[in-house]
Amino acid sequence: QSALTQPASVSGSPGQSITISCTGTSSDVGGYNYVSWYQQHPGKAPKLMIYDVSNRPSGVSNRFSGSKSDNTASLTISGLQAEDEADYYCSSYTSSSTYVFGTGTKVTVL
């Protein structure tokens, strides 16, 4: 199972919006609405930010939103803040009854 494809880095100024893409296949992202997104600050454990494509867990800011079109899922962060600077990973359930993560995206707040 190959990792889902994400851009290596995305940057934006405070207050701007950025979008991170996550491209897979019909056997993972395109086949299920079981895409989730995780935020990871340096030296910390990942934190769930979005699940089932577009749902936010309790406590996660509504500045984070998710969507999906065909084999590509997206995470949008609006009103970018300094605290959003972190690595972001997408994940999907697969047709092999396994999980696959994305390659990861480093978000930089300029």
Place this chain on the structure above:
Amino acid sequence: EVQLVESGGGVLRPGGSLRLSCAASGFTFADYGMSWVRQAPGKGLEWVSYIDWSGGSTIYADSVKGRFTISRDNAKNSLYLQMNSLRAEDTAFYYCAKVRWLAQPFDYWGQGTLVTVSS
């Protein structure tokens, strides 16, 4: 408050074995599936294994199938990962993560334990 605390990491030589543990608290452990996810230093996340609430169903990534065994003891609120025939490429931080059932997201993660395989 959900807490997951991994232990058992260390340094060992290729071909060696190690057992990781994850102590869970703050939720009804026996009601949830659990997974192990690893991350090589400076690299991305890689899912390793899943076990259902009862321990009766387990799934593994191809990279560890036949070498790693996931298990749990609901009476002790503990998750385990027995790792055999370790390779240099198994060097990583190993995180345990809570997941309601297969296909669901990893909603809580431990802080990880480092396993280093080196000759």
